Amino acid sequence: xxxxxxxxxxxxxxxxxxxxLSSRDxxxxxxxxxxxWSYYIELxxxxxxxxxxxxxxxxxxxxxHIHYPTIVVVQVEQVDFSDLSALAxxxxxxxxxxxxxxxxxxxxxxxxxxxxENNALDIVGTATCIDQLRFFYKYLWMPWDVDDDDDVDWVxxxxxxxxxxxxDMKRSAITNETSDVIxxxxxxxxxxxxKISRLExxxxxxxxxxxxxxxxxxxxxxxxxxxxxxxxxMEVLENPTMREILANQTSSSKNDEIESTENNExxxxxxxxxxxxxxxxxxxxxxxxxxxxxxxxxxxxxxxLLETLYTCDAGDIIVVGKGTHTIKSAxxxxxxxxxxxxDSSEDTILNKIDIETAPSLLDFSGNEVLLENITVDVxxxxxxxxxxxxxxxxxxxxxxxxxxxxxxxxIVVLPNAKLIIENTLFDSLVTGLVIYSNGEVFMNNCIxxxxxxxxxxxxxxxxxxxxxSLTQLKEYAIRLExxxxxxxxxxxxxxxxxLENVSEISLYDCKSEDNGKGDVILKTATSFVLKKQYxxxxxxx
Numbered sequence: 001x002x003x004x005x006x007x008x009x010x011x012x013x014x015x016x017x018x019x020x021l022s023s024r025d026x027x028x029x030x031x032x033x034x035x036x037w038s039y040y041i042e043l044x045x046x047x048x049x050x051x052x053x054x055x056x057x058x059x060x061x062x063x064x065h066i067h068y069p070t071i072v073v074v075q076v077e078q079v080d081f082s083d084l085s086a087l088a089x090x091x092x093x094x095x096x097x098x099x100x101x102x103x104x105x106x107x108x109x110x111x112x113x114x115x116x117e118n119n120a121l122d123i124v125g126t127a128t129c130i131d132q133l134r135f136f137y138k139y140l141w142m143p144w145d146v147d148d149d150d151d152v153d154w155v156x157x158x159x160x161x162x163x164x165x166x167x168d169m170k171r172s173a174i175t176n177e178t179s180d181v182i183x184x185x186x187x188x189x190x191x192x193x194x195k196i197s198r199l200e201x202x203x204x205x206x207x208x209x210x211x212x213x214x215x216x217x218x219x220x221x222x223x224x225x226x227x228x229x230x231x232x233x234m235e236v237l238e239n240p241t242m243r244e245i246l247a248n249q250t251s252s253s254k255n256d257e258i259e260s261t262e263n264n265e266x267x268x269x270x271x272x273x274x275x276x277x278x279x280x281x282x283x284x285x286x287x288x289x290x291x292x293x294x295x296x297x298x299x300x301x302x303x304x305l306l307e308t309l310y311t312c313d314a315g316d317i318i319v320v321g322k323g324t325h326t327i328k329s330a331x332x333x334x335x336x337x338x339x340x341x342x343d344s345s346e347d348t349i350l351n352k353i354d355i356e357t358a359p360s361l362l363d364f365s366g367n368e369v370l371l372e373n374i375t376v377d378v379x380x381x382x383x384x385x386x387x388x389x390x391x392x393x394x395x396x397x398x399x400x401x402x403x404x405x406x407x408x409x410x411i412v413v414l415p416n417a418k419l420i421i422e423n424t425l426f427d428s429l430v431t432g433l434v435i436y437s438n439g440e441v442f443m444n445n446c447i448x449x450x451x452x453x454x455x456x457x458x459x460x461x462x463x464x465x466x467x468x469s470l471t472q473l474k475e476y477a478i479r480l481e482x483x484x485x486x487x488x489x490x491x492x493x494x495x496x497x498x499l500e501n502v503s504e505i506s507l508y509d510c511k512s513e514d515n516g517k518g519d520v521i522l523k524t525a526t527s528f529v530l531k532k533q534y535x536x537x538x539x540x541x
Contacts, residue, residue, distance in 0.1 A: 001073070003053055003111040004127035010167045014160055016132060017140075021155045028155050030148035033141070034084065037133060041107070042081040044129040046121050050076050052110040054088065054103075058382065066097045067430070067452070073113075074105070084133065086110065094490060094523060108134040139166045142186065143193035144231040161238045174243060176365075182237055187359070189230045192223050199223070269316045270297040273305045275323040288342040289319050305350075309333060314366060320374070322347040329363060336366030336390070341373030345398045345425075351377040360412070365389040377402050378429070383409040387417040387439075394419070400427040410451075413439035413461075421446055426454070435461040443468055448477070454512075457505065459484050466508040476521045477512040480505070485522055492522040 008016075020040045021028055028036055054074045061068040074088035088110070089102050112127040140162045148154060168174050169182070199220045236242045272289050274282065293299075297317065302308040308318055309331025317338040327350060333339060341348035352361045361381055362371070365388040375398040376384040384399045385392070394411070401408040410429045413419050415438040426432030426448045433448075433455045435441050440462040447469045448454035454470040454477045457463055470477035478499070485502055492498055496512065498520045499505045512519040 001053065002114045004114065004124070004131070006128065006131045010163060013135065014163050017136060017159060017163070018155065020132065021159070027151070027153045029150040029152055030145045030154045031150055033145075033154055037084060037136075038081045041079070041084065041129055041133065044125050045079055045081075045107075046076075046123070046126045047079050048077060049118050050112055050121050050123055050126060051091070051116055052076060052088070052112045054090075054105055054110055057109065064097070064099065066099075070097065072099070074103075074110070076110070077102070079107070080104070084108075108137055142231075142234065143189045144227050144234075147228075147231075158238075161240070164240060165238055168240075168243070178237065178243065182234070185230050185234055185237075189227060189234075192227050192230075196220060196223050196227070268297065269312065270299045271308045271312055271316065271318045272299065272301045272321070273308055273318060273325065274301060274303065274321045275325075276303070285321050285342060292340065292342065293317065293319065312337070320348050324349045324351060326351055327361070328352065329361075333369065334363055334365055336368050338370040338372070339374060340370065343373065345373050345375045345396055348373060349375040349377055351379050352381060359383060360386040362386070363388065364392045367391065369393065370395070372396055374398075375400065378408045378410075381408075383412050384429075385411045387411065387413045387419050389414075389417050391418040391420065394421045394424055396423045398425045398427065399429065399432070400425070401429050409434055412436075413441055415439055418442075425449070426451060431456050435463060437461055441465075447471075448473065453477070453479055455479070456481065458482075460504060462504050464506045464508075465510050468507075468510045470510070470512045470519075471514050473515040475515070475517045477515050477519045478505075478521075480520070480522045481524075482522055483524065486524055490524050493518045493520065495519045498522060 021033065021036050052074055054072050056064070056066070056068070056070045056072065058068045061070055064070075071094070072090050073092035075091050076086045076088045078087040080086065083104075085104050085106050087102060088105050090099055093099065107130050110130060112123050112130065114123075116123050140159065142162075145154065145158070165174075165182070169179050174182075199216055202216055203220065270293055272286070274285060277285075302311075305318070305320060305325040306327045309327060309329070312318060312332055314332050314335035315337050316333070317340065318333070320339060320341050322341070322343045325348070330339075339350075350361060359381060360383040361376055361378065362385045364385070367390040369390065369392040371385075371392070372395045378384045378399075378401040384401075385394070399410040408430050410426045410432040411419065411421070412434045413436065415436050418440040420442045422444045424446045426446065427450050429451045431453045432451045433441065433443075435455070435457045437458045437460040441464070443463070443465040445467045446465070449469075449472050452474045454473055455463070456479045458481045476493075478496075480499070480502065482502075486492065496507055496510070496519055499507065
């Protein structure tokens with residue numbers, strides 16, 4: 001089922017959004033922006049009777065206890081112009097899921113389809129308007145904008161600079177480091193906005209009961225203060241001149257680093273992260289490190305994996321002692337390197353308490369990354385490992401979710417990235433492994449258990465699995481989202497024989513048993529799911 005998609009230039013976006021928000025030649029403060037959209041969509045959007053796909057958001061999927069992503073077909077029965085939402089009736093679902101008949105859905109979550117029962121509808125105009133609305137609220141409107149002064153014209157101050165920021169990121173005119181900072185700040189700001197909303201509701205209830213908790217009020221004040229800090233940082237990054245200065249500083253720093261490296265003939269360094277113990281225990285640990293590393297390696301000892309990840313260089317080797325290590329990200333090893341435990345994976349755990357900065361614990365985009373003898377706990381994050389580019393190798397590891405949720409993913413392999421994984425356990429996740437189109441995975445002797453599903457794979461992704469076990473899963477061992485291998489049917493369920501004609505998937509001596517719904521499902525993937533649009537500020541994986 002095809003939906004309308006749009007790929008517009010910077011100038012097109014700027015002209016149309018300026019016309020929408022400044023059509024009356026008046027100052028439009030932040031507090032008036034939603035009203036301006038209401039006036040516009042009331043003139044353009046069909047008020048009733050059109051069909052769309054609803055891409056149910058991640059947190060809503062979690063509350064419904066269903067897979068993410070889940071897409072359903074809806075019929076719009078009424079548009080609430082003032083709230084920028086629609087009352088829609090669900091008319092078709094692909095999975096065996098239980099949902100209510102009708103929902104109030106934000107318009108930006110709806111994607112009008114080409115096929116409509118009523119040909120008299122202006123569906124192109126409706127789809128265009130919703131795309132404009134979605135682009136604005138996903139990429140241009142920031143959570144701190146609501147606090148702007150009413151005598152400041154939001155359109156003249158922010159519209160063009162934020163559109164240019166979006167396109168600069170899209171064209172890679174901004175360095176990866178700066179883009180990552182921008183995404184992290186926006187993501188944190190939106191998380192804080194949600195927390196503020198929940199706390200304000202709590203305080204409102206406490207006021208009615210005349211029992212206000214001082215701790216709640218203090219927490220609310222702290223969140224507002226942090227949101228203002230993020231606003232000030234983003235004001236600098238939104239300014240093209242300031243971005244150019246930062247880029248020049250980064251370029252100069254990198255040139256100095258390259259020159260220093262060439263002069264000193266710097267070689268790869270090693271780090272040993274040791275959380276502490278007796279001298280005898282340390283001696284034993286050092287002996288283990290010595291066995292696993294080359295003797296000529298220049299070596300340092302650290303007490304914090306978090307600090308080491310940000311002081312090391314890409315390509316370095318970090319050996320980790322037993323214990324639980326709390327980190328924020330892969331740091332400089334995102335671009336390549338090694339994180340290796342000297343004990344068993346059960347004894348060496350990586351987790352993350354601060355969930356504001358990224359959707360995953362480890363995010364790799366380097367040429368060569370090795371993760372060995374480590375347990376990666378998803379915790380409250382959305383995914384354990386994201387492989388964006390290059391080759392990532394994972395050996396003798398455990399990928400798990402100690403805090404279970406419907407949206408926990410193990411490893412996500414994005415287009416054109418490669419994963420080699422051996423002797424690894426996927427435990428208590430929603431989906432152990434997700435492979436997007438043009439991603440590659442080579443898997444040997446891996447176990448998937450206690451997950452909702454083992455592997456989710458899309459057309460044109462490559463999977464070679466040998467001696468793997470996918471057992472005791474709540475639903476399916478392998479889910480193939482496909483348009484290539486289904487003829488006029490919505491789905492097929494069965495055993496591994498269903499994959500015999502799928503050229504991209506090869507299974508050798510793999511076992512699947514005791515799974516709740518079956519071994520394999522081939523499910524129709526809509527063009528909407530497979531069409532990958534560039535979203536440089538996207539906050540979801």
